[in-house]
Each structure stands twice: as C-alpha cells, then as structure tokens.
Amino acid sequence: MSDSRTATDHAPYDALLLLSFGGPEGPEDVVPFLENVTRGRGIPKERLAEVGKHYFLFGGVSPINEQNRELLAALRKDFADHGLDLPVYWGNRNWAPYLADTLREIAADGHRRVLTLATSAYAGYSGCRQYRENLADALAGLARDGLPALRVDKLRHFYNHPGFVGPMIDATLAALGDLPEEVRAGAHLVFTTHSIPNAMADSSGAPDDPARDTPGGAYVAQHLDVARLVAEAVAAATGAADRPWELVYQSRSGAPHVPWLEPDVCDRLEELHAAGAPAAVMVPIGFVSDHMEVKYDLDTEAAAKAAELGLPVARAATVGADPPVAAAVRELVLERAAAERGAAVDRRALGTLGPSHDVCAAACCPNPRAPRPAAAEQ
Structure with a gap:
C-alpha cells in the first residue's frame, strides 16, 4: 500500500x-x-x-x-x-x-x-x-x-499488529526501569487480561481460525502469542534470556460455581512471592487503555496485595x-x-498466528445464552 x-x-x-x-x-x-x-x-x-x-x-x-x-x-x-x-x-x-x-x-x-x-x-x-x-x-x-x-x-x-505490540514492548521496558535496580534483572513478567468463563474461551474464534489449533481457543492462544512476542523482545533488549513470564487473569465476575480462566493475578503474585521471585512487572496486554479494570484491579487491588507481601511490582502502561x-x-x-476494492493487500502481523480474518463467520464466538443476529459476518 x-x-x-x-x-x-x-x-x-x-x-x-x-x-x-x-x-x-x-x-x-x-x-x-x-x-x-x-x-x-x-x-x-x-x-x-x-x-x-x-x-x-x-x-x-x-x-x-x-x-x-x-x-x-x-x-x-x-x-x-x-x-x-x-x-x-x-x-x-x-x-x-x-x-x-x-x-x-x-x-x-x-x-x-x-x-x-x-x-x-x-x-x-x-x-x-x-x-x-x-x-x-x-x-x-x-x-x-x-x-x-x-x-x-x-x-x-x-492484537498482533506491529503498531499494537511495539508500544507494549516499550511500556514493559519502561516499567522494568521503574523497579529498584537490585531486583530488576530477576523480575517476572506477568501478562494480564480479562478473565472469561472457560466455556466462552474454548468457543472463541472461528471454527477454522489458526488460533484455535492450540488448547484454550483463540482468546487464550492470541494472548499467549502476544505475551511471547513482548517477552522475547524484552529479553533481547535487557539481555535476560531466561526471564520468566506467564499469562494470568483479572476482573473475574459472575457466579462462583462457573469455571473462569485462571490463575488470578493476585493469587499468582502471592505464589511468586512464596517461590522467591524478587519482583514482578504487570503487563495488561488485554486492554487498550487504562480504564477501570486496570486502575482498580491492577493499580489498586493487585498493588495492595504486592505491598502486603513485600513484593516489588511495577505496572506497564497500556497502549492508549x-x-x-x-x-x-x-x-x-x-x-x-x-x-x-479487490486490490492486493499487505496484511501486517507479528507472531505465529498471522493476520486475523476480515469478516467473522456466523459460528464465531457464539453467544453463551442464545443466538442473536450480529452485523459484519458471513
């Protein structure tokens, strides 16, 4: 183009x-x-x-x-x-x-x-x-x-467009720089996104979506691919090739008996501290901006849990x-x-999953309660 x-x-x-x-x-x-x-x-x-x-x-x-x-x-x-x-x-x-x-x-x-x-x-x-x-x-x-x-x-x-992933990499590096120097090298990267019911996660994406070739459906697979991209770029920039990273979840709601994606970010911070992690950087890759679920669930609730534990944490900015x-x-x-218009298109995307589809299939990400009409689908 x-x-x-x-x-x-x-x-x-x-x-x-x-x-x-x-x-x-x-x-x-x-x-x-x-x-x-x-x-x-x-x-x-x-x-x-x-x-x-x-x-x-x-x-x-x-x-x-x-x-x-x-x-x-x-x-x-x-x-x-x-x-x-x-x-x-x-x-x-x-x-x-x-x-x-x-x-x-x-x-x-x-x-x-x-x-x-x-x-x-x-x-x-x-x-x-x-x-x-x-x-x-x-x-x-x-x-x-x-x-x-x-x-x-x-x-x-x-999610995997360079213009989205690049700012996340920069924000993660900036957050690492906010940690005390003595714990920076060993800090874990804790990538966060909104928890959803397991059944909804399993049905996410189109039936033929490459992201659904991995267990957990497209929602989990796409987040894992972005987390890996950011973690690898941060490792290359900091020289810490063995820096641990993982995907965790936040903002769970709904009935307690319904299984949702885990682990919860606060629970995982507690486990990391118990395992001897020196520090953590929370990276909210699932959110475009610093809205309430970032301001409260991470900056308030998770930060309070880390302070209670005595675990140094920093939070990466969203791309905004x-x-x-x-x-x-x-x-x-x-x-x-x-x-x-039928023209040739360069569809840029990073990672292993490639660019997403333009038009959703009728079976994409089904309504968990009952089928309803949806715009912009085949």
Whole structure:
C-alpha cells in the first residue's frame, strides 16, 4: 500500500466508527450505567450499588470515556496529517454517546459505508461478537425508523499488529526501569487480561481460525502469542534470556460455581512471592487503555496485595492513544478498503498466528445464552 492512490484511498468506506464499552462520568451515573451493562439479568439496584463501589472510589468516573476522547482526537489528527479524509465518529455500548444515536448521526451526515474499530483487540464473545450484536440491534432500529440503510463492517482483530505490540514492548521496558535496580534483572513478567468463563474461551474464534489449533481457543492462544512476542523482545533488549513470564487473569465476575480462566493475578503474585521471585512487572496486554479494570484491579487491588507481601511490582502502561496505535488504525482502514476494492493487500502481523480474518463467520464466538443476529459476518 505504498502508491499515492492507496495511501489515502478509503473507498468504498466513507466513515469510521470508534465503538467502545462506555462508562459513568459521575456518581449519579454509576447505577444507571450498571443497569445498562446487566440489562435482562434481574439484578436489584442495591446489588448494583455494591458492585459499583470500584467506581465510587474514583468519584463515580470511569477513565474510559476520556481515554476514548483522546483516541478519537489522535485518530483524527493522524488521518488529517496523512491526507486521509475520513470522518471519525464515536459510540458506546453502555453509556453516552450511545451507539444507536451515533449511527443516526452518521446516517444524517450522508454516510452509508462504515468501518468499525472496536476497542478490543482479541477474539471473543464480549470483545467482538457482542459488539456486532449491538451493531445489528442499532441498525435494526434505524430500519424501523425509516432511516437510510448503512452497511457496517468491522476492522480485523489487531492484537498482533506491529503498531499494537511495539508500544507494549516499550511500556514493559519502561516499567522494568521503574523497579529498584537490585531486583530488576530477576523480575517476572506477568501478562494480564480479562478473565472469561472457560466455556466462552474454548468457543472463541472461528471454527477454522489458526488460533484455535492450540488448547484454550483463540482468546487464550492470541494472548499467549502476544505475551511471547513482548517477552522475547524484552529479553533481547535487557539481555535476560531466561526471564520468566506467564499469562494470568483479572476482573473475574459472575457466579462462583462457573469455571473462569485462571490463575488470578493476585493469587499468582502471592505464589511468586512464596517461590522467591524478587519482583514482578504487570503487563495488561488485554486492554487498550487504562480504564477501570486496570486502575482498580491492577493499580489498586493487585498493588495492595504486592505491598502486603513485600513484593516489588511495577505496572506497564497500556497502549492508549500512542501515535503508533493511531497509525496502525489508519493502516488497517486502508488495508480493509483496498481488500474491498479487490486490490492486493499487505496484511501486517507479528507472531505465529498471522493476520486475523476480515469478516467473522456466523459460528464465531457464539453467544453463551442464545443466538442473536450480529452485523459484519458471513
């Protein structure tokens, strides 16, 4: 994609949608936000107020909306700086600006072919298919209201794109530098991501996805591949080829009797300390930005556990709105546009799994409760 035409040619797409989870922006928003998240599950308000205590510790404000504003600005700046005349919109699943309202705005502005960037880099129900179900619901609402039809496609999973992995490597090296010098050389790398039910992990990815050739499904395989890439790059940069690393999980929720991915990060820190590990660096590879599950589960809860143990820890930053991330999104947009036009495409990806598919199969990452329509699938 190096010639002058493909460098800025986003046809047939005429808009990009940044699609995210959303979060409360004040104490009065917390319970209504959690009602949106848990709609249909019959959870009483009193229980939601208890669940929302993490948000109240931060003034009832989730960092995610401000971080999405920063990413939105970074994308618009990168596109403008590189002559890519593609408007960028933002919509959320669970809080304002709501996805349905944003799609109405896109339609009112005259756009008809929309690419979507979800703020989740990996395969899985919550990180991919559920967003596509939300898109299907919102598009059905437009149709019911007699509004112009939109075609919405989704950018491929970008977990192994160089623009995503590179900033993680830099952030891990920076976090290592934050540790006391005497423990730095022996520090373990503890890569973290959101725990999900084992059954959901096992069914993640398309049936023919190469990532599902390994036990645990695509969700686990993709995280392991990224963790290995970062660990190998850090080893090369620091000369510590035998530095231990592993993938652990955080933010478990749901019924206690349902098996979820383990080990939990706090449990693993305790085990590392008992085994004599001198220090650890927590690397949240499963998260695009420092939202509540990073700020509370790692910076608050896991940091408190490490302090209780006397285990020195540092936490690597998430990729956020770093310029390489915005540049990677631009590359993914142009890549997908070129593929839609039938042009040859250089699909960059690191690791062993290769670039993810552009269009999800109907059997991808099935809904754990009941089948529902999803946009952007075969």
